[in-house]
Amino acid sequence: MKKIGAITIGQAPRTDISEDIGDILGSDIELIQAGALDGLTIEEVKRLNPDGTGTTLVSRMRDGTAVTLQEQKILPLMQQRIDDLESQGVGAILILCTGEFPETFLSKVPLIYPSKVICGIVAALNNVSRIGVVTPDQDQIEDIKKKWGKIVETVIPVQWNPYLKKKSEQAASQLRDANVDLAVMDCFGYSSGMREFLAERISKPVILSRTIAARILREIA
Incomplete structure (x- = not known):
């Protein structure tokens, strides 16, 4: 094995x-x-x-x-x-x-x-210029903007701590209102269940890091 x-x-x-x-x-x-x-x-x-x-x-x-x-x-x-x-x-x-x-x-x-993997995938996608990025901590927001701003034109970061909340209606609502092309769950704490919840709420593709x-x-x- x-x-x-x-x-x-x-x-x-x-x-x-x-x-x-x-x-x-x-x-x-x-x-x-x-x-x-x-x-x-x-x-x-x-x-x-x-x-x-x-x-x-x-x-x-x-x-x-x-x-x-x-x-x-x-x-x-x-x-x-x-x-x-x-x-x-x-x-x-x-x-x-x-x-x-x-x-x-x-x-x-x-x-x-994994950061290089998910960044490479988004960079390879056509007609994606406005993405939502889900991150666990408010203190990570500026780093998220710098990281993804090198790849796409517009970055909409939202905070959702996966270790405290299995679902975040607030994060989903922010991304839905922002009309992003897709969302990236930029942390290994997010599960497949959380991805399904977010994808259903925003009706857009969602990339799950893990x-x-x-x-x-x-x-x-």
């Missing part, structure tokens, strides 16, 4: 994600998860909270508690998890986050950055 790795910026296992990507990966692949925050207490995690000088990321602890992190503070922890997964013989590694991480990780196997990235992982595994 092939082994592939997955790194969450929170704690593993991410059982909420496994349900959506399991069918895509298939029964012939063993998914080995690791988390940047594995082994840390909530007090230790608080030291990794944003201090206003870096990029904000949102994930969850093993018990489902939502946590807000500063990307730059968790990079060394993520490198440790990459090393751990490689020692277990994985053939590829998927980062379970759509953050724009610097290309400084050292990996002997293919390392998939399933798109899982399909790429399946192709190269």
